[in-house]
Amino acid sequence: MPSYPLRALVLKTTKLGETDIIVTLLAADGCQVRAVAKGMRKPTSRFASRLQPFSVVDLLVHTGRNLEIISEAESVSTHSLLREDFDRSTAASVVCNVLEKISLEGQVEERLFGLADATLEAMEHAPVETLPLLVTAFLIKAMSMHGYRPRLDTCVSCGCAATDSREFSLEAGGVLCDECGRAHPGAQRMTQDCRDLLAVLMMSTMTDIAAIETSRSTQLAGFTLMRSFVTHHLPTRLKALDFYSREVCR
Numbered sequence: 176m177p178s179y180p181l182r183a184l185v186l187k188t189t190k191l192g193e194t195d196i197i198v199t200l201l202a203a204d205g206c207q208v209r210a211v212a213k214g215m216r217k218p219t220s221r222f223a224s225r226l227q228p229f230s231v232v233d234l235l236v237h238t239g240r241n242l243e244i245i246s247e248a249e250s251v252s253t254h255s256l257l258r259e260d261f262d263r264s265t266a267a268s269v270v271c272n273v274l275e276k277i278s279l280e281g282q283v284e285e286r287l288f289g290l291a292d293a294t295l296e297a298m299e300h301a302p303v304e305t306l307p308l309l310v311t312a313f314l315i316k317a318m319s320m321h322g323y324r325p326r327l328d329t330c331v332s333c334g335c336a337a338t339d340s341r342e343f344s345l346e347a348g349g350v351l352c353d354e355c356g357r358a359h360p361g362a363q364r365m366t367q368d369c370r371d372l373l374a375v376l377m378m379s380t381m382t383d384i385a386a387i388e389t390s391r392s393t394q395l396a397g398f399t400l401m402r403s404f405v406t407h408h409l410p411t412r413l414k415a416l417d418f419y420s421r422e423v424c425r
């Protein structure tokens with residue numbers, strides 16, 4: 176059976192039978208791959224420690240009857256600091272959780288892997304108080320790649336400049352001018368600071384984000400709005416995002 180190399184990020188592991196696991200992966204081309212690692216739960220397993228969530232690995236896989244089968248695994252970056260710290264680990268879990276829901280088998284989106292790797296790298300080293308900004312920036316960027324780029328510069332309904340907008344429509348995916356805001360009674364309130372922050376996060380690289388200065392309340396408002404945006408458009412339960420939200424908004 177022919178094998179092929181695969182660089183991927185481990186998103187999730189699930190037990191399979193007594194000794195095997197199923198590994199859900201985001202491949203470097205942005206496709207989701209599910210593969211079996213046989214014997215991984217035995218103490219003698221050669222690669223148990225390498226196939227953990229948040230790790231980037233180089234694999235050798237071959238096609239099995241139902242799923243791919245992993246025959247070799249080498250670490251590329253373990254992102255081990257993420258596992259040693261509760262705040263970093265809960266933030267990184269949001270990244271893997273959202274990627275698991277938006278990536279699909281056979282659907283190429285090459286920017287997704289780069290975003291994931293850059294986000295995890297930043298989450299490993301950034302000051303802990305900036306983690307909510309990294310999570311929010313990741314949500315905006317991942318949703319944009321998924322076809323839901325929030326519109327923040329002009330009114331999403333009529334296209335006017337909407338300079339004094341205080342409303343955001345989850346459904347339409349952007350800010351509303353005063354007049355359109357009145358026609359969308361369900362829109363979310365949003366401060367100018369929050370709008371400015373989201374615009375900056377959208378344009379910034381993950382390494383630049385740790386240097387952004389903003390108040391805690393604006394940080395949380397931005398996160399809460401983007402979380403609502405994600406849950407509005409992804410029809411699935413996002414356990415890690417729910418958990419993170421409870422922790423960060425306490």
Ligand SMILES: [Zn+2]
Nearest residue numbers: 330333352355
């Ligand atoms: Zn308008």
